[in-house]
Amino acid sequence: MKRFHSILPVDAEGYYGRFGGAYIPEILHDNVEKLTEAFHRYAADEEFNRELDLLLRDYVGRPTPLYKASRLSELYGTNIYLKREDLCHTGAHKINNALGSVLLAKRMGKTRIIAETGAGQHGVATATACALMGLECVVYMGALDVERQSPNVERMKMLGAKVEAVQSGNRTLKDATNEAIRDWCCNPDSYYVIGSTVGPHPYPEMVAHFQSVISREIRSQLKGMTGSECPDYVVACIGGGSNAAGAFYHFINEPGVKLVAAEAAGMGVDTDMTAATIHVGSEGIIHGSRTMVMQTPDGQIIEPYSVSAGLDYPGIGPLHAYLAGTGRTEVLAVTDKIALEAAFRLTRTEGIIPALESAHALGVLEMKRFAPDDTVVLNLSGRGDKDMHTYMALKDTVRI
Numbered sequence: 001m002k003r004f005h006s007i008l009p010v011d012a013e014g015y016y017g018r019f020g021g022a023y024i025p026e027i028l029h030d031n032v033e034k035l036t037e038a039f040h041r042y043a044a045d046e047e048f049n050r051e052l053d054l055l056l057r058d059y060v061g062r063p064t065p066l067y068k069a070s071r072l073s074e075l076y077g078t079n080i081y082l083k084r085e086d087l088c089h090t091g092a093h094k095i096n097n098a099l100g101s102v103l104l105a106k107r108m109g110k111t112r113i114i115a116e117t118g119a120g121q122h123g124v125a126t127a128t129a130c131a132l133m134g135l136e137c138v139v140y141m142g143a144l145d146v147e148r149q150s151p152n153v154e155r156m157k158m159l160g161a162k163v164e165a166v167q168s169g170n171r172t173l174k175d176a177t178n179e180a181i182r183d184w185c186c187n188p189d190s191y192y193v194i195g196s197t198v199g200p201h202p203y204p205e206m207v208a209h210f211q212s213v214i215s216r217e218i219r220s221q222l223k224g225m226t227g228s229e230c231p232d233y234v235v236a237c238i239g240g241g242s243n244a245a246g247a248f249y250h251f252i253n254e255p256g257v258k259l260v261a262a263e264a265a266g267m268g269v270d271t272d273m274t275a276a277t278i279h280v281g282s283e284g285i286i287h288g289s290r291t292m293v294m295q296t297p298d299g300q301i302i303e304p305y306s307v308s309a310g311l312d313y314p315g316i317g318p319l320h321a322y323l324a325g326t327g328r329t330e331v332l333a334v335t336d337k338i339a340l341e342a343a344f345r346l347t348r349t350e351g352i353i354p355a356l357e358s359a360h361a362l363g364v365l366e367m368k369r370f371a372p373d374d375t376v377v378l379n380l381s382g383r384g385d386k387d388m389h390t391y392m393a394l395k396d397t398v399r400i
C-alpha cells in the first residue's frame with residue numbers, strides 16, 4: 001500500500017522540533033491512532049484524492065484566483081498578488097479542510113461529526129460538508145460567540161447542524177474546544193473535525209495537508225504570471241495557523257522564499273488585551289499539543305483578545321511555534337487599529353472587503369517595507385461580510 005509522506009518538518013510522533021505530540025486522555029488513544037492510520041492511508045489513495053479534487057474544483061470553486069492587485073501594489077510600492085481564498089464557497093479557506101476531513105470521516109465509516117467554532121466560519125464549513133455528505137453534525141460554540149456571530153449561527157442551523165452554546169469560561173473558542181473534546185471522549189466513535197492546525201497529532205499535519213492546495217496553486221499560477229514559481233515573500237495571518245500553513249506549505253523548503261506571519265496584537269503586545277501568542281506566550285500544553293501558549297507563570301491560560309473573533313485563541317499550531325522558533329518565519333504583531341486601516345485601504349483601492357482576520361495579513365503591508373521589484377503573495381483568507389457590523393461600528397476611529 002502507498003503511504004503518505006509529509007514534506008513538513010514533523011516526526012512519526014507528531015513533533016516539530018520540541019513542539020507538537022499528542023497529549024490526550026487514555027480513552028482517545030485508540031481513536032487517534034486509527035485516525036493517523038486512516039489519514040496516512042487515504043492521503044496517498046488515488047480514488048480519495050480524485051474525489052476530493054473534484055469537489056474542490058466543482059463545489060468550492062478552485063483554483064481560487066491569484067490576483068495582481070495593481071492599485072494596492074502602487075500604493076505600497078511593490079508587487080502584490082492576492083490569493084483569493086475569500087472566493088471559496090462559504091467565504092473562507094476553512095472549507096478546504098472541512099471537505100477533506102468529512103470525506104475522510106465518511107471513508108472511516110463515521111456517521112456523527114463534532115466540531116468547535118469561534119467566529120463560526122469553521123462551523124459553517126463543517127455543517128456545509130456534512131449537509132453535502134449526509135452526516136449528523138454537532139457544533140460547539142462559546143455562548144458569547146453565539147451572540148456576536150448570529151448570521152453564522154443561522155447558517156449552521158439552516159444547514160441542519162445542531163449548535164451547542166457553551167456557557168463555561170469566558171464563553172469563547174477555548175471553551176468551545178474544551179467542550180468538543182469532552183464530547184469526543186464520551187463518544188469516541190464520532191469524528192472530531194478540528195478547524196485549524198492545532199490539537200493532538202495527526203491534526204496539525206492533517207489540516208496543513210488539506211490546506212496545502214493553496215500553495216500548490218500559488219506555485220503554478222505564479223509561474224504563469226511571472227515566470228517563476230517562487231515569490232520573494234508569502235504573507236498570511238495566524239490564528240491557529242491553518243491558512244498560513246496552506247499558503248506556506250510548498251515554500252517551507254525553499255530558502256529563497258521569505259515567510260511572514262501576522263498574529264493579532266489586539267490593543268498591543270505590551271497590554272493585556274492581546275492575542276499575539278508567539279510574542280507574549282511561553283512553552284506549554286493546550287488542547288493536546290505542546291506549543292506556545294498565553295499563560296501565567298503557574299500555567300493558567302490567559303484570556304486572549306482581538307477585534308477579530310477568528311484570531312483570539314491563546315495558542316498557536318506547533319508547526320508555527322517551530323517555524324517561528326527557528327527563524328524560518330518572521331512574525332509580526334498587528335494591532336486592531338493597523339488591521340482596520342489596512343482593511344479599509346484594500347476596500348477603497350481594490351473593491352474587496354476582507355475578513356477581519358485577513359486584514360491582519362494586510363496590516364503587514366503597513367508595517368514592513370518591500371522593495372519595488374519584490375513579488376509579495378498575500379493570502380486573503382476570507383471575505384468580510386461577517387464583519388460588516390464591526391467595520392461599521394469602528395469606521396470613525398479609522399484614518400483612511
Ligand SMILES: *Cc1c(COP(=O)(O)O)cnc(C)c1O
Nearest residue numbers: 196239240241242243357381382
Ligand atoms: C478562521 C479564520 C482564520 C484563522 O484561522 P487559521 O487557522 O489561523 O487560518 C483566518 N482567516 C479567516 C477568514 C478565518 O475564517
